[in-house]
Amino acid sequence: MVNEYVGIxxxxxxxxxxxxxxxxxxxxxxxxNPTSVKLAPFECGQDPLSLPMGRLAIKFYxxxxxFILFDVELVFxxxxxxxxxxxxxxxxxxxxxxxxxxxxxxxxAWDNGALDWK
Amino acid sequence: MSDLALLVPELILxxxxxxxxLVARRIRTARVAVVGTVxxxxxxxxxxxxxxxxxxxxxxxxxxxxxxxSQFFKILIASSLALVALVSVRSIDREQIPRAEYHVLLxxxxxxxxxxxxxxxxxxxxxxxxxxxxxxxxxVGITVQRPTSNEAAIKYFLIASFASALLLYGISLTxxxxxxxxxxxxxxxxxxxxxxxxxxxxxxMGLMVAGLAFKIAAVPFHSWAPDAYQGAISPVAAFLxxxxxxxxxxxxxxxxxxxFGSEAQVLSVLLAGLAALSIIVGSILALAxxxxxxxxxxxxxxxxxxALLGLIAGTPEGASTTMIYAFxxxxxxLGAFCxxxxxxxxGENLDGYRGLAAQRPLIGALMLLFLLSLTGIPxxxxxxxxxxxxxxxxxxxxxxxxxxxxxxxxxxxxxxMRVAVFMYMEEPREAAPSHLPLAVSAALAxxxxxxxxxxxxxxxxxxxxxxx
Numbered sequence: 271m272v273n274e275y276v277g278i279x280x281x282x283x284x285x286x287x288x289x290x291x292x293x294x295x296x297x298x299x300x301x302x303n304p305t306s307v308k309l310a311p312f313e314c315g316q317d318p319l320s321l322p323m324g325r326l327a328i329k330f331y332x333x334x335x336x337f338i339l340f341d342v343e344l345v346f347x348x349x350x351x352x353x354x355x356x357x358x359x360x361x362x363x364x365x366x367x368x369x370x371x372x373x374x375x376x377x378x379a380w381d382n383g384a385l386d387w388k
Numbered sequence: 389m390s391d392l393a394l395l396v397p398e399l400i401l402x403x404x405x406x407x408x409x410l411v412a413r414r415i416r417t418a419r420v421a422v423v424g425t426v427x428x429x430x431x432x433x434x435x436x437x438x439x440x441x442x443x444x445x446x447x448x449x450x451x452x453x454x455x456x457x458s459q460f461f462k463i464l465i466a467s468s469l470a471l472v473a474l475v476s477v478r479s480i481d482r483e484q485i486p487r488a489e490y491h492v493l494l495x496x497x498x499x500x501x502x503x504x505x506x507x508x509x510x511x512x513x514x515x516x517x518x519x520x521x522x523x524x525x526x527x528v529g530i531t532v533q534r535p536t537s538n539e540a541a542i543k544y545f546l547i548a549s550f551a552s553a554l555l556l557y558g559i560s561l562t563x564x565x566x567x568x569x570x571x572x573x574x575x576x577x578x579x580x581x582x583x584x585x586x587x588x589x590x591x592x593m594g595l596m597v598a599g600l601a602f603k604i605a606a607v608p609f610h611s612w613a614p615d616a617y618q619g620a621i622s623p624v625a626a627f628l629x630x631x632x633x634x635x636x637x638x639x640x641x642x643x644x645x646x647x648f649g650s651e652a653q654v655l656s657v658l659l660a661g662l663a664a665l666s667i668i669v670g671s672i673l674a675l676a677x678x679x680x681x682x683x684x685x686x687x688x689x690x691x692x693x694x695a696l697l698g699l700i701a702g703t704p705e706g707a708s709t710t711m712i713y714a715f716x717x718x719x720x721x722l723g724a725f726c727x728x729x730x731x732x733x734x735g736e737n738l739d740g741y742r743g744l745a746a747q748r749p750l751i752g753a754l755m756l757l758f759l760l761s762l763t764g765i766p767x768x769x770x771x772x773x774x775x776x777x778x779x780x781x782x783x784x785x786x787x788x789x790x791x792x793x794x795x796x797x798x799x800x801x802x803x804x805m806r807v808a809v810f811m812y813m814e815e816p817r818e819a820a821p822s823h824l825p826l827a828v829s830a831a832l833a834x835x836x837x838x839x840x841x842x843x844x845x846x847x848x849x850x851x852x853x854x855x856x
Contacts (some may be wrong), residue, residue: 374406377410378409
């Protein structure tokens with residue numbers, strides 16, 4: 271029972287050690303040349319400190335939603351691929367229906383210009 | 389594969405929704421989407437009726453059932469979907485609502501309702517209700533250009549997602565204490581140990597009833613309804629007031645009868661409280677309204693109180709009176725909303741009804757019929773419905789509650805008759821409304837027919853109402 275967790279403990283310790291060493295090496299050996307941009311907290315494409323009334327391009331949300339579409343698809347495709355042989359043709363048909371429904375949403379987004387990045 | 393046969397009505401609606409999504413940008417007039425939605429709703433109703441002849445069945449590992457109860461509500465939901473789609477024609481063109489998307493959301497919300505009424509498992513039930521509410525949020529806010537609509541959608545979203553959390557918390561506590569989410573498992577665990585074994589079960593039951601009470605807008609969980617109805621376009625308000633309430637009542641009925649059937653004592657206290665508060669608060673606040681949609685919202689709150697009277701007894705006979713109430717309530721409320729929609733801008737305000745009977749005698753007469761039915765005066769369907777639930781409460785020994793219900797029927801008469809007085813005894817102040825589109829007339833005719841026939845020969849329409 272306990273032995274099963276030894277592997278996890280080892281990998282946690284290894285991951286911590288590697289990450290810690292990287293941070294330590296970077297902070298001791300690396301060159302320090304701070305500018306105001308470099309010191310700002312990092313956030314993708316967005317000013318991290320702004321009033322919530324500001325505007326944000328809706329394209330980010332569209333991209334995120336499309337990403338979720340394919341993410342969900344992938345989550346179901348992997349386990350299906352693993353047991354594909356035992357499921358047989360019925361499983362293939364069911365997966366086809368699932369992908370069809372999912373793709374209908376994608377086609378709708380495409381149709382409405384979600385992929386035109388202007 | 390035979391499992392899928394149980395879901396044929398839902399599959400028809402989803403299929404039509406997918407088709408509409410794919411051709412969304414190629415639909416030029418609202419008529420195409422309306423025809424598609426109405427056809428799908430009719431096909432779903434026919435399929436539900438046809439499945440009924442196969443008898444009671446369960447499928448998907450005991451998660452979905454096919455019985456008289458689920459098919460009754462599926463047909464009711466399909467008819468409310470068809471009527472709402474019919475009356476949407478004019479609003480969609482006037483408000484420039486995306487045509488296909490609007491109907492897709494209606495179809496998917498109805499699918500959620502149908503799934504939840506046939507659920508035999510708390511998780512399927514929750515998924516169905518969530519599908520319904522998710523679509524409803526967007527439907528309420530679908531007129532993005534109108535600030536009131538946005539405000540209503542945000543209020544509705546915040547309160548309803550809180551309610552969903554309560555429901556989910558109740559489900560998780562039920563699972564934690566009984567070890568199952570299927571109604572059968574819960575019922576068997578309860579009959580072995582009972583509520584006394586674990587006080588958490590009372591909390592779980594209370595949370596679930598509260599979460600479902602939000603969905604049907606029973607007092608004190610009603611605050612979202614008037615704002616949401618007022619902000620949404622009238623057809624969406626009609627849809628929320630009829631389809632989603634019918635589904636919520638159906639779910640509450642099945643949960644309280646099948647899953648918590650052995651704890652009818654505790655449940656009847658909770659439900660009696662909800663019913664009494666809804667009748668009192670709904671009727672009194674409706675008195676003060678001048679906006680027609682708010683008035684109908686408070687009226688629908690009061691009606692939910694009456695409908696709950698049937699569930700208090702905790703017997704199959706009581707539940708069937710609630711089913712009959714839900715059935716007639718859907719048609720008479722849809723009828724009243726049809727008139728509101730038919731009058732356009734004028735119909736939204738109480739003052740708009742002044743002198744209507746002189747200008748348009750037929751619309752006036754139909755509105756009077758729906759108002760009489762909402763009050764519960766024979767020979768309309770509203771009387772039959774109200775009589776059934778009050779009788780059921782009396783038989784269960786809740787004499788005080790029955791007296792209260794009758795007393796507040798008198799109060800509600802004042803609410804509805806005020807509109808009738810405006811229509812028949814005042815001079816018109818506004819120009820006569822334009823002629824109705826054919827679709828709206830058709831919906832009005834169906835609602836009026838059901839309200840009349842239901843009052844004269846109730847057995848012919850609801851004789852097949854069998855409780856779970």
